[in-house]
Amino acid sequence: MSFWITVYLNPDADDRNAENTLASWEGPLHSWNGFKDLIAAGKLTQTRADFFPSLYRGLACDVLPILPVVKRPKISAHYTPEMLQERITRCPPDAELGIMIWDMG
Template identity: 35%
Template sequence: MIIISSQAPEQRDRATNDARKEATLASWEVGMHGLDWLTALVQAGKARQLSGNGYPSRYTARAADVLPLLAGGAPPNAAGSPYHPRQVTLHPDRMAACPADQELTIDAWDQS
């Protein structure tokens, strides 16, 4: 489960459940290779991985580097990957209101 939030990690950790829901820009479930897009951002220096244990694996990145990947109305897909995102929820109004330099929190929860 991937959740992209407009909150910085510290804000997200302190927020109530309602505040977390209101700050969610996008979420979806994904299978194998579903984090390839995020790994590519880290390798390009456009995202930073803060934790990697899956409960959650946490990343930060600027809105300008993440939100264009969602502009097509679906989560990014790794080239040649057969994974199919499920339960996709996008909030275009919230994404549009997000400044380009906003630090986003991206949590990837291992649901196994």
């Protein structure tokens, strides 16, 4: 099963726009090493579980170290891997991040 996963700044904003995106990729959720460990350790909070997308929140100091290598998403006209890496580098460790997960079927 494949998922579209996006990690972004400002999880309270109604609009999850491209400017807030730190990482976005498609792949199996089980291949995101460390994701389930953060949930088990109470470092990620699920804020939406009814249908999709599933939404989680966590601190940058916990989430950013487990992000996969930054690659260009298949359908991104809004950012490059270099731009995303720059955003990740500038992100404060205490920033609260949102994680949005869509089931791609």
